[in-house]
Amino acid sequence: MRVTVVGASGEFGSILCEILLKRGAQVIPAHRKTGVDAVTGTGLSAACAGADVIVDATSLMSRSAADSERFFSAVAQNIAIAADDADAAVVYLTIYGASDSAVNKKMGHYRGKAQQEAVYTEMLGDAATAFRSTQWYSLPEKFLAAMTFGPVAVAPRMLSRPAAVEDVAEAMADVVLDPSRPSDIIVAGPATMNLVDIAKAVAAKNGSPKKVFGVNVGGSAIRSGGLVPEHPDVTTSTTFEQWLAAR
Template sequence: MKIVVIGAGGAMGRRVADRLERRGAQVVRAHRATGVDAATSEGLTAAVDGADVVIDCLNVAAATEAKAVAFFEQTAANIADAAKAAGARVVLLSISNASDPAVNAKMGYYKGKARQEQVYREKLGEQLTIVHTTQWFELALTMSEQFALGPLAMMPHMVTAPLAADDGADVIVDVALGASFAGAASIQVRGPERMDLLDVARQARKALGRKGKVFSLRFGGPGLTDGSLIPDPADVITSTTVKRWLATL
């Protein structure tokens, strides 16, 4: 089985590509460093030619809603067209409830993901499976470091049911290989515990020996703190707890 991983240079894309190869798939790692740019379509048609499945793990560091929406809209259209021409199924990684206005009202990145989902659905219909996951534990570290100043860090309250990125990658691989949820249009994946990512950030930085405090940052609106980030019901509840994840740092 030939599987193309778009965004294979990123945190999730690498995990997915590695797991697919270990399970015997023919993997094409498609990202800018390998000559594939989904935003411009450079190298995209050649990469997807003959593929059975295309997995979209793209990410973008977009500071504004306009940039996030433009990026995800364009890349989704380009990838969908290439996949349709090749007769390939598409598996899209997205965020649980990102398309809910209560969640994305003040989150430009989430509005971009919502538009990405919409474009894929319009173009591919039943040829698409979306794997929605809650936020990863790893995001707590990433965000707290983005908003760090010396020993001090900031992190917004995000009440969610976070999961380890490794567990999310396992689900995506199973879906791509047809080992689970065959023919499903949408799959909801969450971690085992409801918690605030702010607390995860504090615990993770402590585990890494980082000095200084993590302060709460007012950001994103009530949709980030009232439980709207957690899918109900969830199709998959992953097993790695925050305690187990912290032990791997």
């Protein structure tokens, strides 16, 4: 199977490419260093030509709703056009709960993902698979990197069923390589946790920062289960304790 991975240089995309290659797929990595700009569409058609499946693993680290909506909308539109030209299926990475207005109304990044989902649904329908992942164990590390002030850090209170990114990538590879793939799939970690507790555990293992305080972000849905699927299609196996011990 020939698979074009758009966003192949990112945290998730790079892991997915390795897994697909090990499973025998022909992988075409598409990102700026390979001459592909998914936002403008430059180089995208050539990278997707002949593909059986196109994976959208693009990401944008921005809290601005306007920036996120512009980015994810443009990328989805360009990939949808390339997929139609190549007669290829699309599997795109999104966040469980992102399209819920109670979750995304104060979360710019999630509003961008909601726009992404809307574009793919409108342009491709069932030819695009929404791969809805919960947050990853590595996310609180990013919070700590951005929000540490001397010996003190803050992290958001977010209830989720976090997973190891490697497990999520394995689950996506299953979907990508399955010709009968569903139009929608939800993947979640093995246990419900608050991301601030993960941040505190990571800080304790690292020995820094000394104190991590939880802060409220977004609306109450973020803290009360809007990001927690009750019945995911796939439950990953790596526990947080296993992930932390292996760091």
